[in-house]
Amino acid sequence: MRDAEKTKRKRVLSGMRPTGRLHIGHYFGALSNWLKMQNARLPDGSPEYESFHFVADWHALTTHYADSSQVATNTLEVATDWLAVGLDPRTHDNVTLFIQSAVPEHAELHLLLSMITPLSWLERVPTYKEQIENLREKDLGTYGFLGYPLLQSADIVMYGEPGQQLLVPVGEDQAPHIEMTREIVRRFNAAFFDPDNLTSDQITKLRSSYDISEHSGISQELSVIERLRRAWRTAPLDYRTSTFANAGVPVRKTLQEPDVILTETPRVPGTDGRRMAKSYGNAIWLSDTPEEIRKKAHNMMTDPQRVRRTDPGRPEVCPVFAYHNLFPENKSVEDCARIERVNRECRTAEIGCVDCKKLMADALVKWIEPVQARRREYEANPQRVWEILEDGSKRAKGVAEQTMARVRNAVFNWEGAGRKASGERKVVGD
Ligand code: TRP
Ligand code: SF4
Numbered sequence: 001m002r003d004a005e006k007t008k009r010k011r012v013l014s015g016m017r018p019t020g021r022l023h024i025g026h027y028f029g030a031l032s033n034w035l036k037m038q039n040a041r042l043p044d045g046s047p048e049y050e051s052f053h054f055v056a057d058w059h060a061l062t063t064h065y066a067d068s069s070q071v072a073t074n075t076l077e078v079a080t081d082w083l084a085v086g087l088d089p090r091t092h093d094n095v096t097l098f099i100q101s102a103v104p105e106h107a108e109l110h111l112l113l114s115m116i117t118p119l120s121w122l123e124r125v126p127t128y129k130e131q132i133e134n135l136r137e138k139d140l141g142t143y144g145f146l147g148y149p150l151l152q153s154a155d156i157v158m159y160g161e162p163g164q165q166l167l168v169p170v171g172e173d174q175a176p177h178i179e180m181t182r183e184i185v186r187r188f189n190a191a192f193f194d195p196d197n198l199t200s201d202q203i204t205k206l207r208s209s210y211d212i213s214e215h216s217g218i219s220q221e222l223s224v225i226e227r228l229r230r231a232w233r234t235a236p237l238d239y240r241t242s243t244f245a246n247a248g249v250p251v252r253k254t255l256q257e258p259d260v261i262l263t264e265t266p267r268v269p270g271t272d273g274r275r276m277a278k279s280y281g282n283a284i285w286l287s288d289t290p291e292e293i294r295k296k297a298h299n300m301m302t303d304p305q306r307v308r309r310t311d312p313g314r315p316e317v318c319p320v321f322a323y324h325n326l327f328p329e330n331k332s333v334e335d336c337a338r339i340e341r342v343n344r345e346c347r348t349a350e351i352g353c354v355d356c357k358k359l360m361a362d363a364l365v366k367w368i369e370p371v372q373a374r375r376r377e378y379e380a381n382p383q384r385v386w387e388i389l390e391d392g393s394k395r396a397k398g399v400a401e402q403t404m405a406r407v408r409n410a411v412f413n414w415e416g417a418g419r420k421a422s423g424e425r426k427v428v429g430d
Pocket of ligand 2: 302303306313314315319320321342346351352353354356357362419
């Protein structure tokens with residue numbers, strides 16, 4: 001890939017916990033968008049996105065540390081469903097599927113970010129208190145659980161390159177995590193920006209934004225530049241990211257700030273009308289057989305006001321009708337006619353719920369057939385799934401290594417120290 005092509009592509013990063021098999025809620029909540037990004041092309045025919053999708057096995061431990069026995073199996077299940085819906089790194093070189101823990105650089109970046117992350121930022125993440133409330137049966141008073149949004153930040157920024165757009169497709173509930181990630185990136189960049197490397201333009205800007213005389217501790221004997229450097233180094237991180245940043249001081253961007261792509265996801269109710277969730281037992285799994293799907297469709301909740309066959313119904317409150325609208329995604333003329341017919345005949349009680357559900361199940365089964373055909377192939381060859389994850393993890397590691405080289409150098413400047421040391425040795429040896 002040429003460099004020009006690389007920067008043109010937008011980087012996409014998204015992860016999923018290894019919860020096991022995926023359901024149609026996961027499909028519409030995430031996978032359908034991942035697929036669109038896999039297939040999106042620029043006018044010149046090249047891929048618009050370069051996507052990295054990973055199974056967040058470490059994230060699973062933040063809540064399920066007491067029983068890690070299912071993580072490996074569930075990782076395979078999740079990846080198999082990704083491949084089943086049509087994500088395919090073998091035919092799309094712009095897509096990488098990998099396992100988080102196979103790229104240990106994520107842990108190193110998490111550690112370095114943890115040094116500059118105020119505890120209060122983690123405590124105020126909305127899901128933090130919520131989860132502790134929701135998962136009362138688990139002791140979530142751990143360091144790992146508090147740090148979970150920060151691990152997520154590390155996952156994301158690992159795949160960013162300065163100047164290249166970094167996008168995270170998430171639902172609204174995850175948006176605060178991305179906002180925190182942006183703040184952490186700004187703080188990191190400011191913390192490990194070495195003012196030794198200031199250009200004269202930056203110095204002029206710094207000078208106009210920062211009153212050196214305020215800092216009486218800094219000796220007035222020093223040159224303006226040296227006073228500015230000291231002022232920078234001694235200023236609290238908040239000050240560096242606010243005052244300096246507002247004055248347009250161009251801090252070197254070691255890490256790239258991510259942007260959210262708020263994906264418009266249709267509401268996918270469970271078979272009982274509530275939110276689709278494994279724990280509610282109301283899910284339709286991507287791996288359900290046609291018979292299971294038909295049975296679930298038959299037992300689905302409908303408009304509660306439609307008690308008798310002759311009662312008119314309200315499709316807009318009925319989950320069966322929601323599914324009519326969801327399947328298939330790309331609707332033919334016949335699909336539109338079916339939806340229109342159901343919408344009309346439900347309201348006039350011309351169609352009964354049993355028939356309506358049959359029509360819906362037909363459409364859903366037809367949509368899911370190719371997904372399941374692919375799943376069967378991968379199930380018969382699970383080593384292929386592992387190979388794809390292994391190859392992907394190697395590739396992800398390649399990107400992560402580059403990011404970490406940049407990060408380590410920003411934090412410690414070992415390279416500079418090394419150069420200086422060897423230069424000095426030379427002088428001594430001469
Ligand atoms: N927190 C996400 C979840 O619970 C998984 C995840 C981990 C993630 N790291 C991420 C999502 C980075 C997007 C980006 O499903
Ligand atoms: Fe729902 Fe269909 Fe029955 Fe109307 S006819 S209430 S849309 S199942």
